[in-house]
Amino acid sequence: MDWVIHHKGEPPFYHEVSDIREWDKNFLEVDDETLSDIIEAADYLEMGNLLQLCYVHTWRDE
Numbered sequence: 001m002d003w004v005i006h007h008k009g010e011p012p013f014y015h016e017v018s019d020i021r022e023w024d025k026n027f028l029e030v031d032d033e034t035l036s037d038i039i040e041a042a043d044y045l046e047m048g049n050l051l052q053l054c055y056v057h058t059w060r061d062e
Contacts, residue, residue, distance in 0.1 A: 001029055003050055012049055014056045028057045 006023060013021060028035060035054065042050040 004047075007049070009023075014049070014052045017056060017059065020056060023041070024053055028054065049062065 039054045
């Protein structure tokens, strides 16, 4: 819910790691289980921007 409130009125776009803003980086600094839960919820709720953020965030280490 925090992510939705923070981005109200300004849908973000994430294509590369460099597109991730500091607030979003801090939001996703969670353990793997929690990140998996966020991804599952974003997919279920059809929140494409949040889902994209999670995928780009997970690719940062590759």
